[in-house]
Amino acid sequence: xxxxxxxxxxxxxxxxxxDSATPPAPASAAAGRRDAFWQLFLALLTxxxxxxxxxxxxxxxxxxxxxxxxxxxxxxxxxxxxxxxxLILLSLLGVIPAHVFSFLIxxxxxTSWGRRPFWEAIGWSWPEDxxxxxxxxxxxxxxxxxxxxxxxxxxxxTQLDLFIKSSYAARVTTAFLAAVTAPFVEELIYRxxxxxxxxxxxxxxxxxxxxxxxxxxxxxxxxxxxxxVIAVISMLSISLTLVRAFxxxxxPCFVMHAVFNGIQSVFLVLEPYLENLRHADKQKAAxxxxxxxxxxxxx
Numbered sequence: 001x002x003x004x005x006x007x008x009x010x011x012x013x014x015x016x017x018x019d020s021a022t023p024p025a026p027a028s029a030a031a032g033r034r035d036a037f038w039q040l041f042l043a044l045l046t047x048x049x050x051x052x053x054x055x056x057x058x059x060x061x062x063x064x065x066x067x068x069x070x071x072x073x074x075x076x077x078x079x080x081x082x083x084x085x086x087l088i089l090l091s092l093l094g095v096i097p098a099h100v101f102s103f104l105i106x107x108x109x110x111t112s113w114g115r116r117p118f119w120e121a122i123g124w125s126w127p128e129d130x131x132x133x134x135x136x137x138x139x140x141x142x143x144x145x146x147x148x149x150x151x152x153x154x155x156x157x158t159q160l161d162l163f164i165k166s167s168y169a170a171r172v173t174t175a176f177l178a179a180v181t182a183p184f185v186e187e188l189i190y191r192x193x194x195x196x197x198x199x200x201x202x203x204x205x206x207x208x209x210x211x212x213x214x215x216x217x218x219x220x221x222x223x224x225x226x227x228x229v230i231a232v233i234s235m236l237s238i239s240l241t242l243v244r245a246f247x248x249x250x251x252p253c254f255v256m257h258a259v260f261n262g263i264q265s266v267f268l269v270l271e272p273y274l275e276n277l278r279h280a281d282k283q284k285a286a287x288x289x290x291x292x293x294x295x296x297x298x299x
Contacts, residue, residue, distance in 0.1 A: 058094030153228030
Protein backbone atom coordinates (compact mmCIF):
# COMPACT_ATOMS: atom_id res chain seq x y z
CA UNK A 1 0.00 0.00 0.00
CA UNK A 2 1.20 3.45 -0.87
CA UNK A 3 2.00 5.89 1.90
CA UNK A 4 0.12 8.65 0.05
CA UNK A 5 -1.76 10.98 2.32
CA UNK A 6 -5.23 9.88 1.13
CA UNK A 7 -6.51 7.38 1.98
CA UNK A 8 -4.66 5.90 4.96
CA UNK A 9 -4.66 2.21 5.86
CA UNK A 10 -3.95 0.07 8.85
CA UNK A 11 -0.85 -1.23 7.07
CA UNK A 12 0.80 2.07 6.24
CA UNK A 13 4.57 2.20 6.24
CA UNK A 14 6.32 4.35 8.84
CA UNK A 15 8.33 7.31 7.66
CA UNK A 16 12.01 6.26 7.85
CA UNK A 17 13.07 9.88 8.41
CA UNK A 18 10.92 10.24 11.51
CA ASP A 19 12.38 9.34 14.93
CA SER A 20 9.75 7.15 16.55
CA ALA A 21 11.22 7.82 20.02
CA THR A 22 10.66 11.55 19.71
CA PRO A 23 7.07 12.74 20.12
CA PRO A 24 5.80 15.01 17.36
CA ALA A 25 5.95 18.73 17.90
CA PRO A 26 2.67 20.34 18.93
CA ALA A 27 2.50 22.29 15.69
CA SER A 28 2.97 19.09 13.65
CA ALA A 29 0.35 17.25 15.68
CA ALA A 30 -2.13 20.10 15.20
CA ALA A 31 -1.40 20.16 11.48
CA GLY A 32 -1.97 16.42 11.31
CA ARG A 33 -5.33 16.76 13.05
CA ARG A 34 -6.39 19.56 10.71
CA ASP A 35 -5.38 17.45 7.72
CA ALA A 36 -7.29 14.43 9.05
CA PHE A 37 -10.48 16.41 9.60
CA TRP A 38 -10.13 18.08 6.21
CA GLN A 39 -9.95 14.64 4.60
CA LEU A 40 -12.99 13.60 6.64
CA PHE A 41 -14.87 16.66 5.38
CA LEU A 42 -14.00 15.75 1.77
CA ALA A 43 -15.03 12.14 2.38
CA LEU A 44 -18.41 13.15 3.82
CA LEU A 45 -18.89 15.59 0.95
CA THR A 46 -18.17 12.75 -1.48
CA UNK A 47 -20.73 10.55 0.25
CA UNK A 48 -23.41 13.27 0.21
CA UNK A 49 -22.68 14.03 -3.44
CA UNK A 50 -23.03 10.38 -4.44
CA UNK A 51 -26.35 10.12 -2.58
CA UNK A 52 -27.62 13.30 -4.26
CA UNK A 53 -26.61 11.98 -7.67
CA UNK A 54 -28.57 8.77 -7.08
CA UNK A 55 -31.62 10.85 -6.23
CA UNK A 56 -31.52 13.47 -8.98
CA UNK A 57 -29.78 11.94 -12.04
CA UNK A 58 -32.41 9.19 -12.55
CA UNK A 59 -35.07 11.89 -12.24
CA UNK A 60 -33.33 13.97 -14.90
CA UNK A 61 -33.10 10.95 -17.20
CA UNK A 62 -36.83 10.29 -16.78
CA UNK A 63 -37.86 13.96 -17.16
CA UNK A 64 -38.35 13.91 -20.97
CA UNK A 65 -40.66 10.91 -20.61
CA UNK A 66 -42.61 12.65 -17.83
CA UNK A 67 -43.01 15.72 -20.06
CA UNK A 68 -44.26 13.49 -22.86
CA UNK A 69 -46.74 11.80 -20.54
CA UNK A 70 -48.03 15.13 -19.25
CA UNK A 71 -48.75 16.27 -22.82
CA UNK A 72 -50.54 13.05 -23.79
CA UNK A 73 -54.29 12.52 -23.64
CA UNK A 74 -54.11 10.44 -20.47
CA UNK A 75 -52.20 13.17 -18.66
CA UNK A 76 -49.69 12.83 -15.84
CA UNK A 77 -51.57 10.97 -13.13
CA UNK A 78 -49.59 9.75 -10.08
CA UNK A 79 -51.52 6.48 -9.85
CA UNK A 80 -50.62 5.63 -13.44
CA UNK A 81 -46.90 6.31 -12.88
CA UNK A 82 -46.45 3.89 -9.99
CA UNK A 83 -46.38 0.85 -12.24
CA UNK A 84 -45.26 2.54 -15.47
CA UNK A 85 -42.77 0.13 -17.04
CA UNK A 86 -41.02 2.77 -19.12
CA LEU A 87 -40.61 5.14 -16.18
CA ILE A 88 -39.21 2.37 -13.99
CA LEU A 89 -36.72 1.34 -16.68
CA LEU A 90 -35.57 4.93 -17.26
CA SER A 91 -35.12 5.44 -13.52
CA LEU A 92 -32.94 2.32 -13.33
CA LEU A 93 -30.91 3.35 -16.39
CA GLY A 94 -30.37 6.74 -14.77
CA VAL A 95 -28.38 5.06 -12.00
CA ILE A 96 -25.58 4.28 -14.49
CA PRO A 97 -24.60 7.93 -15.18
CA ALA A 98 -25.05 8.64 -11.45
CA HIS A 99 -22.44 5.97 -10.73
CA VAL A 100 -20.15 7.39 -13.42
CA PHE A 101 -20.32 10.89 -11.93
CA SER A 102 -19.75 9.43 -8.45
CA PHE A 103 -16.58 7.71 -9.67
CA LEU A 104 -15.31 10.98 -11.14
CA ILE A 105 -15.85 12.71 -7.79
CA UNK A 106 -13.98 9.92 -5.99
CA UNK A 107 -11.15 10.16 -8.51
CA UNK A 108 -10.87 13.93 -7.99
CA UNK A 109 -10.82 13.59 -4.17
CA UNK A 110 -8.37 10.67 -4.01
CA THR A 111 -5.90 12.01 -6.58
CA SER A 112 -6.23 15.72 -5.74
CA TRP A 113 -7.21 16.29 -9.37
CA GLY A 114 -4.59 13.99 -10.82
CA ARG A 115 -1.63 14.78 -8.58
CA ARG A 116 -1.54 11.29 -7.03
CA PRO A 117 -1.93 7.82 -8.62
CA PHE A 118 -5.53 6.70 -8.09
CA TRP A 119 -5.31 2.90 -7.82
CA GLU A 120 -2.31 2.92 -5.54
CA ALA A 121 -3.78 5.60 -3.28
CA ILE A 122 -7.15 3.89 -2.95
CA GLY A 123 -5.57 0.55 -1.98
CA TRP A 124 -6.52 -1.38 -5.14
CA SER A 125 -4.22 -4.35 -4.58
CA TRP A 126 -4.12 -7.72 -2.88
CA PRO A 127 -2.75 -8.18 0.63
CA GLU A 128 -0.43 -11.12 1.19
CA ASP A 129 -2.89 -13.04 3.39
CA UNK A 130 -6.17 -12.39 1.54
CA UNK A 131 -5.99 -13.34 -2.14
CA UNK A 132 -8.66 -13.73 -4.85
CA UNK A 133 -9.76 -17.26 -3.97
CA UNK A 134 -10.21 -16.44 -0.32
CA UNK A 135 -12.32 -13.43 -1.32
CA UNK A 136 -14.51 -15.55 -3.61
CA UNK A 137 -14.99 -18.31 -1.05
CA UNK A 138 -15.76 -15.80 1.68
CA UNK A 139 -18.37 -14.14 -0.57
CA UNK A 140 -20.02 -17.50 -1.34
CA UNK A 141 -20.12 -18.34 2.37
CA UNK A 142 -21.78 -14.99 3.10
CA UNK A 143 -24.28 -15.57 0.32
CA UNK A 144 -25.25 -19.01 1.65
CA UNK A 145 -25.64 -17.56 5.12
CA UNK A 146 -27.73 -14.77 3.64
CA UNK A 147 -30.10 -17.26 2.01
CA UNK A 148 -30.53 -18.99 5.35
CA UNK A 149 -31.31 -15.66 7.04
CA UNK A 150 -33.87 -14.59 4.44
CA UNK A 151 -35.51 -18.03 4.55
CA UNK A 152 -35.74 -17.86 8.34
CA UNK A 153 -37.08 -14.30 8.45
CA UNK A 154 -39.31 -14.48 5.40
CA UNK A 155 -40.67 -11.08 4.45
CA UNK A 156 -42.78 -9.18 1.98
CA UNK A 157 -41.97 -8.02 -1.51
CA THR A 158 -39.68 -5.01 -1.52
CA GLN A 159 -39.76 -1.94 -3.70
CA LEU A 160 -36.87 -3.37 -5.70
CA ASP A 161 -38.84 -6.60 -6.29
CA LEU A 162 -41.65 -4.56 -7.82
CA PHE A 163 -39.20 -2.78 -10.09
CA ILE A 164 -37.69 -6.07 -11.21
CA LYS A 165 -41.07 -7.60 -12.01
CA SER A 166 -42.17 -4.61 -14.08
CA SER A 167 -40.32 -5.81 -17.20
CA TYR A 168 -37.50 -8.09 -18.28
CA ALA A 169 -35.47 -5.04 -19.37
CA ALA A 170 -35.75 -3.68 -15.82
CA ARG A 171 -34.66 -7.08 -14.51
CA VAL A 172 -31.54 -7.14 -16.70
CA THR A 173 -30.68 -3.51 -15.88
CA THR A 174 -30.99 -4.21 -12.16
CA ALA A 175 -28.74 -7.26 -12.51
CA PHE A 176 -26.11 -5.19 -14.34
CA LEU A 177 -26.17 -2.47 -11.70
CA ALA A 178 -25.95 -4.96 -8.85
CA ALA A 179 -23.11 -6.98 -10.35
CA VAL A 180 -20.96 -4.32 -12.02
CA THR A 181 -21.38 -0.64 -11.21
CA ALA A 182 -22.80 -0.74 -7.66
CA PRO A 183 -20.04 -2.90 -6.08
CA PHE A 184 -17.34 -0.81 -7.74
CA VAL A 185 -18.67 2.65 -6.84
CA GLU A 186 -19.95 1.68 -3.39
CA GLU A 187 -16.64 0.17 -2.36
CA LEU A 188 -14.73 3.21 -3.58
CA ILE A 189 -16.98 5.52 -1.55
CA TYR A 190 -17.62 3.52 1.63
CA ARG A 191 -14.60 1.29 2.17
CA UNK A 192 -12.26 3.50 0.16
CA UNK A 193 -12.74 7.22 0.77
CA UNK A 194 -15.07 7.25 3.79
CA UNK A 195 -13.43 4.45 5.78
CA UNK A 196 -9.92 5.82 5.28
CA UNK A 197 -10.88 9.31 6.46
CA UNK A 198 -12.80 8.04 9.50
CA UNK A 199 -10.02 5.62 10.46
CA UNK A 200 -7.44 8.39 10.34
CA UNK A 201 -9.60 10.87 12.29
CA UNK A 202 -11.18 8.60 14.94
CA UNK A 203 -9.52 5.18 14.74
CA UNK A 204 -10.31 1.73 13.40
CA UNK A 205 -13.25 0.84 15.67
CA UNK A 206 -15.15 4.04 14.96
CA UNK A 207 -14.50 3.72 11.22
CA UNK A 208 -15.81 0.13 11.12
CA UNK A 209 -18.97 1.00 13.06
CA UNK A 210 -19.85 4.19 11.16
CA UNK A 211 -19.14 2.83 7.67
CA UNK A 212 -21.03 -0.42 8.36
CA UNK A 213 -24.05 1.51 9.65
CA UNK A 214 -24.07 4.03 6.80
CA UNK A 215 -23.83 1.37 4.10
CA UNK A 216 -26.68 -0.63 5.62
CA UNK A 217 -28.79 2.48 6.26
CA UNK A 218 -28.78 3.73 2.66
CA UNK A 219 -30.19 0.38 1.52
CA UNK A 220 -33.02 0.31 4.05
CA UNK A 221 -35.38 2.40 1.89
CA UNK A 222 -35.22 -0.32 -0.80
CA UNK A 223 -35.98 -3.14 1.65
CA UNK A 224 -37.79 -1.40 4.53
CA UNK A 225 -40.60 -4.00 4.64
CA UNK A 226 -38.31 -7.05 4.61
CA UNK A 227 -36.31 -7.54 7.81
CA UNK A 228 -34.55 -10.60 6.40
CA VAL A 229 -32.99 -8.67 3.53
CA ILE A 230 -32.04 -5.79 5.84
CA ALA A 231 -30.30 -8.29 8.13
CA VAL A 232 -28.37 -9.72 5.17
CA ILE A 233 -27.32 -6.26 3.96
CA SER A 234 -26.12 -5.44 7.48
CA MET A 235 -24.15 -8.69 7.66
CA LEU A 236 -22.53 -7.97 4.29
CA SER A 237 -21.69 -4.41 5.30
CA ILE A 238 -19.99 -5.44 8.55
CA SER A 239 -18.06 -8.24 6.83
CA LEU A 240 -16.76 -6.05 4.01
CA THR A 241 -15.73 -3.28 6.39
CA LEU A 242 -13.89 -5.71 8.67
CA VAL A 243 -12.01 -7.13 5.68
CA ARG A 244 -11.06 -3.58 4.71
CA ALA A 245 -9.94 -2.78 8.25
CA PHE A 246 -7.73 -5.82 8.81
CA UNK A 247 -6.38 -6.30 5.29
CA UNK A 248 -5.66 -2.62 4.66
CA UNK A 249 -6.76 -3.07 1.04
CA UNK A 250 -9.88 -2.32 -0.98
CA UNK A 251 -9.62 -4.85 -3.81
CA PRO A 252 -10.70 -7.87 -1.67
CA CYS A 253 -13.81 -5.94 -0.62
CA PHE A 254 -14.73 -5.19 -4.22
CA VAL A 255 -14.28 -8.81 -5.32
CA MET A 256 -16.36 -10.09 -2.39
CA HIS A 257 -19.09 -7.55 -3.08
CA ALA A 258 -19.11 -8.27 -6.83
CA VAL A 259 -19.27 -12.05 -6.33
CA PHE A 260 -21.99 -11.73 -3.67
CA ASN A 261 -24.14 -9.57 -5.96
CA GLY A 262 -23.08 -11.26 -9.18
CA ILE A 263 -24.31 -14.73 -8.25
CA GLN A 264 -27.67 -13.28 -7.29
CA SER A 265 -27.76 -11.29 -10.54
CA VAL A 266 -27.29 -14.47 -12.60
CA PHE A 267 -30.28 -16.07 -10.88
CA LEU A 268 -32.21 -12.83 -11.30
CA VAL A 269 -31.74 -12.88 -15.08
CA LEU A 270 -32.44 -16.62 -15.39
CA GLU A 271 -35.42 -16.69 -13.01
CA PRO A 272 -38.15 -16.30 -15.69
CA TYR A 273 -36.66 -19.14 -17.73
CA LEU A 274 -36.34 -21.34 -14.66
CA GLU A 275 -39.97 -20.63 -13.81
CA ASN A 276 -41.01 -21.67 -17.33
CA LEU A 277 -39.01 -24.88 -16.99
CA ARG A 278 -40.62 -25.67 -13.65
CA HIS A 279 -44.05 -24.96 -15.11
CA ALA A 280 -43.30 -27.18 -18.12
CA ASP A 281 -42.12 -29.98 -15.83
CA LYS A 282 -45.33 -29.74 -13.84
CA GLN A 283 -47.37 -29.98 -17.02
CA LYS A 284 -45.36 -33.00 -18.18
CA ALA A 285 -45.78 -34.63 -14.79
CA ALA A 286 -49.56 -34.05 -14.91
CA UNK A 287 -49.82 -35.55 -18.41
CA UNK A 288 -47.77 -38.58 -17.40
CA UNK A 289 -49.95 -39.04 -14.31
CA UNK A 290 -53.16 -38.90 -16.40
CA UNK A 291 -51.74 -41.40 -18.88
CA UNK A 292 -50.88 -43.75 -16.02
CA UNK A 293 -54.45 -43.49 -14.74
CA UNK A 294 -55.83 -44.27 -18.21
CA UNK A 295 -53.55 -47.29 -18.59
CA UNK A 296 -54.56 -48.62 -15.18
CA UNK A 297 -58.25 -48.16 -16.03
CA UNK A 298 -57.87 -50.00 -19.33
CA UNK A 299 -56.26 -52.90 -17.51
